[in-house]
Amino acid sequence: MASSLVNMVHPPAALAIPQTSICATEACDDNDYSGIDLAAKGEFFTKGSLKRAKFIKVKANAVNFFGADLTNADFTDADLSDANFGQANMNGVNLTNANLTNAIVSSARFENAIIDNTDWTDVIIRKDINNQLCEIAKGVNPKTGVDTRESLFCE
Template identity: 40%
Template sequence: MALLNVSFSSKLTPKPPLSLPKPHLSHPHFSPLSLQTPPQNLLFSLRESVAKAGFLALLSSSLFFVDPALAFKGGGPYGSEVTRGQDLSGKDFSGKSLIKQDFKTSILRQANFKGAKLLGASFFDSDLTGADLSDADLRGADFSLANVTKANLSNANLEGALATGNTSFKGSTITGADFTDVPLRDDQREYLCKIADGVNPTTGNATRETLLCE
């Protein structure tokens, strides 16, 4: 029986290592560093996003603990105190700068605003019965739904003020007051024209003319 003469090599022929396709160095976004570590600008963006998210979460949660009174503060030097929805009867605000001050729904009976700067102030639905508003700068003030009965508006400048709804000036003194561009109900305009007289010392406009009295 013939023996097969098979010879085995003492050394195995090594297989060539697998070769990965080489990146194209000409690619515009290729960088040798990208094969090693993430780009630094990406890490920075991630850290910044996390920091912002944490800050916004803290800010939103803190809003639940804000003193509700802070939402009712107005402008001007008296803004450090709450003037909205308060009983401020007889308070002395004379000569003060109360620009855009918020007096909404407040009780201001016999309050003294003589000579005060109340541009854009809000007296929405407030009670100004018997208040002294003489010589006050009330341009653009909001008297919507306000009770301004028996108030002193002598020489006050109400140019562009709002007086919509059930605003009432019954029994008020309006000598020299300027009602230019104040939207009044027909019954209020008719009533005020019966008592209107004088000229506003600041604007030089006659009260009757500003009320469009016939």
């Protein structure tokens, strides 16, 4: 009973969830994150400016890129499983050999993107964007063995 009373008087502390990243206030354009385990470091890039950034062979599973500007960023051979790219600008992005299993890309933009050999299994994506990606989809992901067109349910 006493512990219940203490919790009522002093409720557990709540931690705020950051709405923007350091890259939102200080541009991270052209930065090189290649080979880094961003998930283990607890990194997030919400609403950040990451134009032309390099994420080659990065582990970014479950990393938040929501609303980020990733124009011409390079994610070759990246693990992007469970990452959030909702509303991100991914125009010109290179996703060659990337694994996006279970990622969120709803409302992201992909003009002039390279998606060769990517795995889109169970990705949350708008139908019109999915159709756009099907126009350029080809290859098989070298790590998962999944056909890019099949993972996007292309006709």
